Amino acid sequence: MEPDTRTEVVLLACGSFNPITNMHMRLFELARDHLHETGKYKVVKGIISPVGDGYQKKGLIEAYHRVAMAVLASESSNWVKVDPWESEQEEWVETAKVVRHLHEELRMSGQCKDEADHVKKGKKRKLGASEGGESEKLLNTAVPELKLLCGADLLESFGTPNLWKEEDIAEIVGKYGLVCVTRSGSDAQRFIYQSDLLWKHKKNIHLVNEWITNDISATRIRRALRRAQSVKYLLPEPVLDYIQSHNLYSPDSEEKNADVILAPLQKHANLSK
Ligand SMILES: Nc1ncnc2c1ncn2[C@@H]1O[C@H](COP(=O)(O)OP(=O)(O)OP(=O)(O)O)[C@@H](O)[C@H]1O
Ligand SMILES: NC(=O)c1ccc[n+]([C@@H]2O[C@H](COP(=O)(O)O)[C@@H](O)[C@H]2O)c1
Numbered sequence: 001m002e003p004d005t006r007t008e009v010v011l012l013a014c015g016s017f018n019p020i021t022n023m024h025m026r027l028f029e030l031a032r033d034h035l036h037e038t039g040k041y042k043v044v045k046g047i048i049s050p051v052g053d054g055y056q057k058k059g060l061i062e063a064y065h066r067v068a069m070a071v072l073a074s075e076s077s078n079w080v081k082v083d084p085w086e087s088e089q090e091e092w093v094e095t096a097k098v099v100r101h102l103h104e105e106l107r108m109s110g111q112c113k114d115e116a117d118h119v120k121k122g123k124k125r126k127l128g129a130s131e132g133g134e135s136e137k138l139l140n141t142a143v144p145e146l147k148l149l150c151g152a153d154l155l156e157s158f159g160t161p162n163l164w165k166e167e168d169i170a171e172i173v174g175k176y177g178l179v180c181v182t183r184s185g186s187d188a189q190r191f192i193y194q195s196d197l198l199w200k201h202k203k204n205i206h207l208v209n210e211w212i213t214n215d216i217s218a219t220r221i222r223r224a225l226r227r228a229q230s231v232k233y234l235l236p237e238p239v240l241d242y243i244q245s246h247n248l249y250s251p252d253s254e255e256k257n258a259d260v261i262l263a264p265l266q267k268h269a270n271l272s273k
């Protein structure tokens with residue numbers, strides 16, 4: 001049998017997930033199919049990273065509820081998991097830092113796996129002279145690439161003044177890569193064309209067309225819930241049960257952070273003063 005030479009990829013989706021919807025889970029399926037169809041990649045894992053309370057977005061309910069709902073949603077998948085690290089941080093964390101942190105975790109777990117293999121085999125492999133010099137280091141063959149998975153609206157938010165730092169965008173698209181789910185007629189392609197930075201890294205940006213369109217958004221779901229309208233079949237059934245049993249999403253919860261400026265805008269506006 002031919003050896004599998006495809007590059008292993010882990011997909012990371014960052015967002016409010018307030019609440020997680022069927023569309024969020026679909027993003028992972030669409031992205032995995034797209035990367036597999038290139039013949040170059042093998043998607044080995046998907047990670048959902050709900051933003052922390054420090055993000056201070058209007059209507060953002062407590063992170064522990066959003067994480068619990070994401071965990072319930074991920075139970076219907078055998079490859080998508082939730083990472084609560086970002087949600088547990090006291091202050092809002094830039095997405096570039098989240099990507100860096102999770103990549104480091106992947107590297108460490110790859111190394112642990114590698115070490116365990118070597119212990120089993122009773123030997124260590126040496127890195128080539130160009131990389132490791134004389135010193136004996138462990139070969140880190142097991143680390144997959146980590147790519148940020150998003151919708152076209154998140155990509156287009158790169159253009160909002162004071163929301164993203166240029167160097168963060170450069171790091172995310174240049175060093176890691178982006179998989180962006182877009183709709184036919186969406187302007188993601190034009191957005192990349194109009195940005196010198198994104199154009200430079202366009203090989204690292206995978207645009208995925210969503211042919212079976214699905215306009216579910218968490219904002220619309222919260223609106224329906226406030227109006228006591230049904231949201232059945234728009235989110236996983238266990239998530240809906242959780243929302244109902246904890247009485248989440250009311251007119252009051254929508255007013256949370258109403259008078260507060262979004263954390264990235266506060267942070268970057270202060271930096272540019
Ligand atoms: N219908 C959709 N099509 C493509 N991408 C989507 C869709 N809904 C959400 N996403 C993507 O999912 C990620 C997480 O989004 P987020 O938590 O903001 O969900 P949302 O449904 O957009 O919520 P809200 O309405 O509160 O903004 C983002 O990258 C966003 O672009
Ligand atoms: N500068 C940044 O790193 C930056 C700015 C704005 C949003 N984000 C992230 O993008 C995601 C956006 O989520 P929402 O679409 O729900 O607001 C969140 O995970 C948030 O942390 C990152």
Ligand SMILES: [Zn+2]
Nearest residue numbers: 015016153217
């Ligand atoms: Zn959104």
